[in-house]
Amino acid sequence: MDGNRSKHEFRSNTLPAIVTVGPVSLLLMFLVVAPLVFVAVMSFCGTDEYYNVVYNFTAENYGRLLSVDYLKIYARSLLISLITTLLCVLIGYPFAYIIARTKSRKRQLLYMLVIIPFWTNSLIRIYGWRSFLGNSGWLVKALQFLHIIQEPVDFLYKTGTTVLGMVYCFVPFMVLPLYTAIEKLDGSLLEASSDLGAKPVRTLFEVILPLTSGGIFSGCIMVFIPCLGYFFVSNILGGGNTDMIGNLIERQFKSANNWPLGAALSIILILLTLLLVKLYQRLGGDMESLGV
């Protein structure tokens, strides 16, 4: 019934639809679809000896990307994204819970704590971390002052540092969907659980977590997928020791100047992302809670 109705509505509204949505669609075609097609085409091209793009059909780029070295980097990307996502849940959930269950004005304040970093350039914030963690940074100085360490220690350029930066960047993406889910949770259910003899921990596992699992799920997707493609965090904090797919792509387009290979990597990343979104939908995920 719904299908019929929407078809009918579409037909009767064709002209207004073209007038209103048309220009935007054209713009999107021009800005999104065309470049994507261009990337896809380029991923099947080769290069001459000066790394100029040569438009001949070849699957060589994809062949190269199947080598062990590249597979290692995919695996590392997945692992780092996974750890980041897990840490974001662990940090984000209690925080989101506190915001959602706080009444009055304090709630606004807590909410702003999440939102304000959003408004600051993330590149600048990551550089901030770098100067904080570096071997002449505040952290080292503070630890030396407290005599916890004697010699300067470099906290930068480790996998842990990259994960730290990633978690820092992505926690808000986790907190917001969780906040929405937890806020919807009916307080009387928690009272009922307690009334029926459940201690707080039991209530957490029996009522709170199952009823907010949708929020956890969409939060994970919101963190995991962009995390896979991020490059500047591992660039600045990982210093080349923790390369991820994003770094590879960046390098192919810039220093290595091998655009077709970079295009092929991008396509792989896009396919991986689509696969995950599809999986998310298959598991019953709601596209709206991703903001799509």
Add this chain to the structure above:
Amino acid sequence: MGTIVEMIGVNKRYGSNHVVKDLNLIVNEGEFLTLLGSSGCGKTTTLRMIAGFEEPTTGSIKVEGVPVEEKEPYERNVNTVFQTYALFPHKTIFDNIAYGLKMKKVPKEEIKKRVLEMMEMVQLTGFEKRYPSQLSGGQKQRVAIARALINRPRVLLLDEPLGALDLKLRKQMQLELKRLQKKLNITFIYVTHDQEEALTMSDRIAIMHDGIVDQLDTPTEIYEHPTTRFVATFIGETNTYDGCVTSITDGIATITLENGAVKVKCDESFSILEYATVSVRPEKMRFSREPREGFELVAVVKDYIYVGSVLKCIVSLPNGNELKIERLAGQELPEIGSRIFPYWEPEDAVLIHNDSYKIFKILDEIKLA
């Protein structure tokens, strides 16, 4: 019949908002006690303090003789039926009802047996595998009751449990609840704003008003012998007259009203020159064509309202106040606009101390001084 819940000197404040004021409430074992009042009178807060969702600001609450103020809800042997049912939407009906037993780590076999037994008692057999969203309001209500009762609480707290049901279902559930309560012999503390519901179901009713229990008594006593002006007007329809006690002879007081003197039966607690309110139910009102001994009221018939078995006659007094008089259909009726003399049997009316007149008393004293 022992005491099961004891609230002594309980106060609850939210900031400057004094919701429950110096409440003393003794609930007997096995009784059906209703907290009745309009919204914001503190009845739900009182219930939530017994359940443990709210902490009293001052005062003590004992359940089965043990102080519980410090105890969390999950440590108390009372269960609640929530106004919104609060069923767990992600659990089946079976799991919802089994929840309390599961928390107490009762063996699985016994849980199954008791849940099925309980489901039969509330007539929900066959609904085990459904989810709350697949049930009607009345069925959800039964699940909520079953989920609370299965824990065999000493006291069951019900917070306007029938509020969301339609009238017919509500009447049916009222009877069912009463039947369950008698059968299981569990103390029910029931919160409602519906006076008819309270009168139908309760052993005793506590009428709450502005954070205070105005009167705690059986339904009959509350209806026939209200002790405050609020109770008299809140329960059922009544005619009230504010006046001053001018004489008392043989237990019959003469009250002088703005519109003349009337007679009412009274007890020793009243004294001459006291301000008081007379309350007379419409069905106890009489009228005649001739003035009656001791009654000086004169009224004009304004209108008749037909309500099935009875007719309500609206008459107005010289000062503009209107009275309701009930007449059985078929009785002789004076014409609209004609003059009548309202009266009643002195023992059919109730005399109530009038607190709001205390201020005049104080003013009088100041004047005399």
